[in-house]
Amino acid sequence: MNVIQTNSLTKTYDGKGGISDVTLSIGEGIVYGFLGPNGSGKSTFVRTLLGLLQPTSGEGFILGEPIGTTKSREQVGYLPELFRYPDWLTGKQLLDSHAELCKIPVRQRNKRIEEVIELVGMTGKERGRISGFSKGMSQRIGLACAILNDPKVIFLDEPTSALDPIGRKDVRNLMGYLRDQGKTVFLNSHLLHEVESLCDQVSIIHEGEMIVQGPWRELMMTEAQVEVVTAGSIGAPFPSFVTSYHTVKAEEGRMRWLIQLESESDIPKILHYLSSQKIDVFEVKPIIPHLEDVFMHWVNQKKESAYVDNR
Template identity: 55%
Template sequence: MSDNVIETIGLSKQYDGKGGCKQITLQVPRGSVFGFLGQNGAGKSTFVRTMLGLLHPTAGSATMLGHPIGSVESRRKVGYLPELFRYPDWLTGRQLLKHHGEICGLSKSQRDRVIGEVVEVVGLGGRVDERIRGYSKGMQQRIGLACALLSDPELIFLDEPTSALDPIGRKEVRELIARLRDQGKTIFLNSHLLSEMESVCDYVGIIHRSELVTSGEWRKLSAVKPQVEITIEQATADWHAHLPFVTDQRLLKEREGQATWLVTLDQEGRVPVLLQELVASGAAVHEVVRKQQSLEEVFLYWVQQKERETHVANH
């Protein structure tokens, strides 16, 4: 069994040679949360619909759960919550889930048991017998999540899953995603809400103007060299002048004789050497904090890098 639940090679779906997604090559590891990040219109939803067989690719190839996309086998253990969906609003939540259970091939006893489980998981336990027309946007999002989970899928596609939810609802969805990952499931998230993705994603792919810019463990995608915030006392203003491994430094604040600096190092593992040199020079070190770039900073770096490359190529 492959360690990847999704593998694509040059996958494209374009419309008259434009838009959509173009030449997407990526791997999604099993049991991970993979965030597919991009601005609205970048091609995220087109990629997902192509993977699910709802659109036919114009180029490239892909497998999902070890089977070629477009085959029944590739979709058998897959759940999907689309970004824009409308269910028959005259149905109750339970009736909708029963219909979905029938489509999934669940027996009546299985349906009753599973429906009871998923409505509790998504937080609709007390409202499942109300008609969907009376649901708020957040409740409609929850019933959509319940439909996606009904078949106990191994791979779950969630397209902007928190877009209609309030802060409490978004927190609950993040916690649900973490629980699903802990159960060994793989979650593929489409989103432009980077702050929502940062705490749950293990891996990301960044798509910009239909093309994949980069992918991998997002905390390793930063092109910025390692940085620390260090608070010191009794140090000269040019304490860094004789330290060649300090490639940049910026004074952030001074207070009561203490100075806090943002220090950029040339490579990992330099912090102990930095501390030794400071102490040897007579400085007192009060605090050292490793600075981790945010997902938004990582995203903006790679998008801007792509824009610069495109500008150079066109001029």
Template identity: 45%
Template sequence: MMIETYNLTKQFNGKGGFIDISLSIKEGEVFSFLGKNGAGKSTFIRTLLGILYPTSGKGMMLGKPLGDVETRRKIGYLPELFQYHNWLSGYELLFNHGLLYKMNKKDIKERIEVVLDIVGLKGHEDKKIKEYSKGMKQRIGLGCAILSDPLLLFLDEPTSALDPLGRKQVRDIIFKLKHEGKTIFLNTHLLSEVELVSDRVAIIDKGRMMKVGTMKELLLSSVILSIGNCNERIINELKRFDSALRVKGNEIELSVENDELLPQIAASIIENDGLLYMMKRKENLLEELFIKTVGEDGVE
């Protein structure tokens, strides 16, 4: 596993932060932390990176305890609302970051050429940072984060301040990095970003992890049946598939994990003299799930 945490907790004088988070993240996946602003997402990343010390619990990254110095060489980090030196050119910024990683100058120069291509800034590297648009600044920030060719990349709200075009550009970079086999931990409060790029998602609220799973698992929706001549035999048969089904007149709603069960459900209705007028999956949106999980106060 790239990341493992066991009841990891970080609080400030018993308040804020996050509480008892246990999770594991596999190599090559995009894992997203989804939560409102102030939910504890950034504190969690900083604790994983060793910037903050946990209050309790433990964690491992790349098989080493949190804070291991050698492990940090294999990690890239794009903080939220970062600020770089406006008087430097894009190239100078990347070169200085390479020196901070203690890369040799020949490797830095070679890697900068690759990074500029990945983030789409070839031809703009000699411009001053102050001349960059918001989207270009975000992309040069990504360039700094991936300069050392890290195995694990942390992105904290990488698209929150961008317009739709800027968001797409950053998403495209995330897809490129995923294609290269990078493991990416994404913090965001933007539902659209999560749906488009994530392999797995954790919803965090008030410092606690409320749900975690693949998008398919989280958005697994119930089946709605419209049945003529609905009777007790039909309802009892359908309870074999979901003992907690909901009945409202001639409509029945039940949870079915596997679509391969749907023909069996239809057959059980017909065999018991029912008339199946409709069978459909209820549309389930991430926004609906998110609001149900964290509430509507402060949702952006």
């Protein structure tokens, strides 16, 4: 079953901005990264899914229920990017009020509140007033509210933006925990290095349009890079499956090469070639692309395509 499904979902403002024609399917038990620069339409898309904005066209479903309905929101948790809570309340009082809104039985409330306070790293601080919370603590209490009703789907919009390195690690651990519990975490973020280790699949959007989606490690260009350390220089020209190469550095009689290949399957070929040339090889290291590399590749490709179309 798809936890989140959209078909050509569009939300524009007088025909401009927002998001356009987004179609995706998201299963259960994954962290799904919805990635794009600031202003690319990420928050608009989430608010449309949650029924906070009326779609211009298209359709969407959460847990099989049409977006915008009460049933589609019953099993959902949400942490907006910009939020404010009544600052005269304590963290515990805020969670009590949310528990009442979520209709958590009275006998279960204290236990559940204690659980989420521990999960977000606020144990011992929940009785302080929100007015005295730092940005990081406010973010943590917001996360606690988002997961209080034990939702099946959690939407997090830039959840690490106000946190220090320890807090960001805590949030990554929490998202991993939720995923391991079978939850689906829909993560809006532009901090790619923060989510690279967590996201199973991603969508990349730019200026409101979906560029590409899928398992992010499979979205990189077909070419592969490999770093090779050899004894001395390589005299003969490289074979045709090497699309480019250059020396990175030379040290103690050894040469370090960065070699671009047509595909990952050519890595054994370059080793065979160097061996046939009687060149000693000390090290071979494939260059694994990061999520940021994947993101920039597709965004730049989109920009180049738009430039050509507008000429």
